[in-house]
Amino acid sequence: MASADTPLAELDERALVDACLADDPGAFDLIVERHRRSVYQLCYRFVGNHEDASDLSQDVFLRAFRGLRAFRGQSSLATWLYRIGVNVCLNRLKAKSPLSAPTESIEERQFIDVRAESPPERMLKDERGARVRAAIAQLPRKQRVTLILRTYHEMSHQEIADVLGSSIGAVKANFFHALGNLKKLLGEEF
């Protein structure tokens, strides 16, 4: 139980959620600050561009805010936000038809990279990365979702099957075809 003098930053997740529900100013801001990077990365992997990922991230946090009363603490706040994020992204993929390749502007690619790479190496890597993300964005929806959840979120086949409402065998087949199509889209260079 948090006392009135306990700083927000020292509250555990349950107490922080309670603070949000008690209209404690800054409580939800702190939740956003702690989880904005992971939420953004999740959204970006689905839509492949910064602008849509930013919009989706906002949607995820708004839905989380509205559903705070439903948070029971049975899972971590990160997992709970993650499930909301996946649903938001899946709904976006369903609504956005036909699928279009993301267009990363030059500015989006020129981000600060703290790794020790020479500028030409970094530019080449950024270019290759942009091509890979563009190719993933062109995959059919279930193949894209399967590849993202398996590759970047290390979800089990069973968990992915639960998300997509399909079988483990179908998930593995989707993953197989996703990787095959990815190779066709990227060509021999990769």
Added chain:
Amino acid sequence: MHLNAVELIDVAEGTRSEASAPHLASCDECRRQLTDLRAMMSTAAAFDVPEPSPLFWDHLSERVRNVVAQDVPGRSLQDAATWRRLLMPLSAVAAASLIVAVVLSSRVLAPQSGAHGDAEKVALRTPLAPAPPSTTGAATDLFNDPASDDDLSLTLVASLTADLDLETAGEAGLAPHGSAEHAVTNMNDDELRELRRLLNEQLAPSGA
């Protein structure tokens, strides 16, 4: 017999050993497919989300803060604090209309003084005030309805309008004849309870 998609994925991910699939040793096609699968898995994993500008994170937090601050109508009726935030920015007339509609839907009080066409004066009271004697017997005092006693939000609204009567509201342009507010004052008990149920249902929060 060639390995199918599921079997190739199992071998590529390491959940099944190559030794358990002896066909691989003798089939160039299956070995090529296995090599391609592993290469693409590595490629996809190697190129993740590019890092946005450091300024982006605070901007995202600001956007979320703004949209959350505007999301007041999405909150529950049970939240009295939310009702205050909802009502404060409204104009006086809009706020009074909303108050009359909600309060009259659950707090029909004093009996009407006459038949339709006579001047109607309905006194709105707090839940703790005693009910006036009914002269027509038609109006039912819902103050004593135990189902409504624990509704803090409606208690708050009722207390804010304790001194408001329908005649005054009408003179202010609120609840004119034919309006929704006016219709509410002519609902029977069952209709008023149903209206309140519908209002609560519409304004209930949705979980994720």
